[in-house]
Amino acid sequence: MANFSCSADLAPLLTGSPNATAAAAYICNQFDSVSAKLTDTTFAIDTTYLLFSAYLVFAMQLGFAMLCAGSVRAKNTMNIMLTNVLDAAAGGLFYYMFGFAFAFGAPSNGFIGRHFFGLKSFPAPGFDYSYFLFQWAFAIAAAGITSGSIAERTQFVAYMIYSAFLTGFVYPIVSHWFWSSDGWASPTRADNLLFDSGVIDFAGSGVVHLVGGIAGLWGAVIEGPRIGRFGQAGRSVALRGHSASLVVLGTFLLWFGWYGFNPGSFLNIAKAYGGTANYYGQWSAIGRTAVTTTLSGCTAALTTLFGKRLLSGHWNVTDVCNGLLGGFAAITAGCSVVDPWAAIICGFVASCVLTGFNKLAEKLKYDDPLEAAQLHGGCGAWGIIFTSLFAKKQYVNEVYPGRPGRPYGLFMGGGGKLLAAHIIQILVIIGWVSATMGPLFFVLHKLKLLRISPEDETQGMDMTRHGGFAYVYHDEEDHPKTFAMNRVEPATRTPNSDYA
Numbered sequence: 001m002a003n004f005s006c007s008a009d010l011a012p013l014l015t016g017s018p019n020a021t022a023a024a025a026y027i028c029n030q031f032d033s034v035s036a037k038l039t040d041t042t043f044a045i046d047t048t049y050l051l052f053s054a055y056l057v058f059a060m061q062l063g064f065a066m067l068c069a070g071s072v073r074a075k076n077t078m079n080i081m082l083t084n085v086l087d088a089a090a091g092g093l094f095y096y097m098f099g100f101a102f103a104f105g106a107p108s109n110g111f112i113g114r115h116f117f118g119l120k121s122f123p124a125p126g127f128d129y130s131y132f133l134f135q136w137a138f139a140i141a142a143a144g145i146t147s148g149s150i151a152e153r154t155q156f157v158a159y160m161i162y163s164a165f166l167t168g169f170v171y172p173i174v175s176h177w178f179w180s181s182d183g184w185a186s187p188t189r190a191d192n193l194l195f196d197s198g199v200i201d202f203a204g205s206g207v208v209h210l211v212g213g214i215a216g217l218w219g220a221v222i223e224g225p226r227i228g229r230f231g232q233a234g235r236s237v238a239l240r241g242h243s244a245s246l247v248v249l250g251t252f253l254l255w256f257g258w259y260g261f262n263p264g265s266f267l268n269i270a271k272a273y274g275g276t277a278n279y280y281g282q283w284s285a286i287g288r289t290a291v292t293t294t295l296s297g298c299t300a301a302l303t304t305l306f307g308k309r310l311l312s313g314h315w316n317v318t319d320v321c322n323g324l325l326g327g328f329a330a331i332t333a334g335c336s337v338v339d340p341w342a343a344i345i346c347g348f349v350a351s352c353v354l355t356g357f358n359k360l361a362e363k364l365k366y367d368d369p370l371e372a373a374q375l376h377g378g379c380g381a382w383g384i385i386f387t388s389l390f391a392k393k394q395y396v397n398e399v400y401p402g403r404p405g406r407p408y409g410l411f412m413g414g415g416g417k418l419l420a421a422h423i424i425q426i427l428v429i430i431g432w433v434s435a436t437m438g439p440l441f442f443v444l445h446k447l448k449l450l451r452i453s454p455e456d457e458t459q460g461m462d463m464t465r466h467g468g469f470a471y472v473y474h475d476e477e478d479h480p481k482t483f484a485m486n487r488v489e490p491a492t493r494t495p496n497s498d499y500a
Contacts (some may be wrong), residue, residue, distance in 0.1 A: 006031065046268035050130045055490055056260025060240030061088050063253030064144040066234035068151060069470075070246025071318070071370045073239065076152045077470035083147045083159045087167075090160055091140035094168030099139055103180060104171035113176050134264065135175070138204060139167045141261075144211040146437075148370030149216025152239075153226050153457050154380025156390060156465060159451045162440060164488035166215060170436045175207050187400050195409040195417040199425045200391060202263040203382030204398070206334030208424050213377025214433040216368065222441045223451050225367030227458060236362050239369070244317050251321040255297065258328050262335045263289045266399075273398050278371060285398060289335045298336075299328025299347030300354075307355055326354040328377040333380075334387030337401050338406075342390040349386070350379045358472050368486060381426050388419040 006028035065084035069077050091099075097118055104127065105113030116122055137258060143163045150158075177183040178199050181190070187198030201207055231237055241247060263286045271282035304323025308316050327347035331338075334346070357374035361367075368374065391409035400406060406423075408414030444450040456464040463469060 011387050034375045037259070044235070045270045049127065049269045050134055050264065050267055053138045053260040053264025054130065054134040054137050056257050056264065057134065057141065058088075058257075060137075060141055060155070060254050060261065061144060063250045063255075063257055064141075064148075064248045065250070066253060067147050067250030067321075068144075068370060070243040070248075070250060071148070071241035072152050072168075073460070074242040074471060075462055075469070077242070077462060078468075079156070079461040080147070080151050081470070082466065083151075083163075084144060086159055087143040087147060087163050088140050090144050091167035092136060094164045095136045095172070096132075098168040099100075099172040101172075102136060102169065103135065104131075106180065106182055108176070108182045108190075110175070110182060112173055113182070116272050131267070134267075135201040138175075138208055138261075139171050142171045142176075142208050142215075143167050145209065145212025145372050145376045146216040146219060147212075148372040149368045150219040150223055151369045152461075153223055153451055154219070155449055155452050156213045156266070158441075158444050161444065162215070162219070162437070162450075165440055166437065170215070170433060171207075171211055174211050174432060175204075177428070177477065179206050184342060185421065192275055193403070194424070195407065195421045196405075197418050198400075199384075199433075200337060200387055200396065200400070200418065201384060201422075201425065202336045202387075203262045203332045205331075205380040205387070206429050207328060209329045209332065209376040209380030210384070210426065210429050211243035211374070211433055213373045213380055213435040214430055217373040217377060218365065218434065218438040219441045219450075220368050222244045222440055222445050225365060226369070227454060229367045230365050234365065235467050241318065241369070246349030247321050248319050251324060252292065254325060255328070258293055258332075262293045262332055263287075266336070282398075283396070285336060288395075291340050292335045292338055292346075293331055294338050295343040296331035296347035296350065297324045297327040298350040299344045300324055300330070300385050304355070307351060311355075322375055323351045325352060326350045326375045329376050329379040330383035330386060333383040334391055337387065337391040337395040339390075339392060342361045342386075342392075345390070346383065346386045350382055353378050353382045384422045388422040391418060402471075 007257045014246065031301055061084060064087075065081050068080045072080050098121070099117060101117040104115050105115035105117070106126075108114045110355050116124070116127070119129075119132065122132070142191055143166050146166060147159065176439070177185050178201050180186055180190045183189070185194045185199045187200055189198060199206070209467060226239060228237055229239055243272060250382065266282060266286055266289070269283050269286060272278075273281050273285075301320050301324035304326075304426075305315065305320045308314075308319045330350035330353075331343055331346050335343075338346070357378040358371060361371075361374055366373075387409070391414065393408045393414060395413075396406055396408045407417035410416055410419050441450060451457045452465070467482070
């Protein structure tokens with residue numbers, strides 16, 4: 001209130017008061033106190049919203065763990081769950097020490113951040129601890145994607161090395177390019193926007209999903225397929241996961257967490273957009289984002305359901321779950337700037353993209369137990385293209401304000417500049433991740449630190465590397481006789497038993 005000379009303007013209106021100046025000062029101080037309280041409350045609401053979103057995104061780690069566990073054979077269950085724990089734990093330390101600084105350490109150049117190592121000088125204007133936690137949850141999600149591609153044949157030390165490198169360096173650089181206000185392709189730069197637009201990758205179809213998918217692709221290619229995945233004649237042999245129940249549980253946990261992943265990327269909720277409708281603001285855009293996320297996933301699930309029925313002749317719950325997640329990965333880039341009807345198109349095409357890449361992987365003898373490269377890489381790339389085609393002018397200007405005339409979706413009349421920027425995003429992410437993670441996996445392979453021995457792979461890593469099975473018993477077909485556990489049967493009842 002002081003900026004408007006409250007006391008000086010109010011005093012003449014209180015001429016009947018014994019001390020008009022003092023009365024005016026008192027009233028204005030009360031207004032100032034109320035204003036400060038409202039400001040504090042707004043910060044508290046926005047911080048609570050961001051923290052809650054961070055918790056939802058972190059809950060996706062449990063979803064990844066359950067999905068991965070159900071998608072591998074029983075003899076490798078403990079191994080894959082331990083790698084998911086390590087993704088979060090190692091990722092937490094390395095993102096704290098280096099990753100956040102490389103990603104958001106402002107001021108910086110367009111390529112890499114250079115402040116806040118170890119959260120030094122934190123909090124700072126525009127950056128609080130809640131923001132770090134939210135971004136860390138995203139970083140470990142990228143590492144979790146990669147772990148699925150190389151499951152069932154990777155040494156534990158390799159998991160630790162690649163997870164630290166990905167979350168501490170590779171992923172943060174990409175997030176700096178597209179999400180930091182200093183990034184060379186960020187839509188929030190003050191000037192010199194890429195194609196007058198920057199890249200609209202709102203929640204990370206490219207930054208998270210394409211990065212994780214390409215990293216996993218290189219790991220799986222360099223390691224080669226699992227033993228028995230392709231027969232001597234090159235025929236594909238399905239090595240099915242051992243628990244559809246865990247796959248479904250993991251899928252629903254990921255679905256739940258995606259409501260923090262996409263809507264939470266607004267970072268705050270108490271923000272009005274103006275206009276005549278006072279009920280419309282950022283809270284409405286957040287609701288719309290949750291709706292587009294839902295519709296894309298649902299459409300992809302149903303498309304996969306009927307598509308697989310036509311191709312294979314049966315209804316497959318695992319394929320439907322992967323289709324659902326593919327729809328989510330695709331909508332993640334444009335969830336905030338497209339209409340709900342466009343999200344249905346996104347999900348439909350995402351299902352087709354996933355099915356097509358799975359067929360291609362089979363022909364090329366590429367083995368990915370969780371279809372992670374096809375799902376997150378392929379559908380993530382489609383999501384980037386989709387956004388550049390269907391981004392709506394009104395929503396783009398609301399989410400990225402301050403630049404009238406900003407390009408928007410090609411099919412919505414916004415020209416081709418946004419599409420050009422997004423094609424560049426796909427190319428630079430593929431190039432950067434290939435140039436960093438590819439050599440890392442290759443060096444680990446040459447040092448014999450990447451793949452386990454054929455004997456360990458045949459017996460299962462739970463027994464050979466982790467001291468025992470995850471379950472009380474296993475099917476003998478999954479394990480050599482020397483390691484098979486027999487089912488424990490109930491004791492035989494005797495004729496004199498009280499329960500006979």
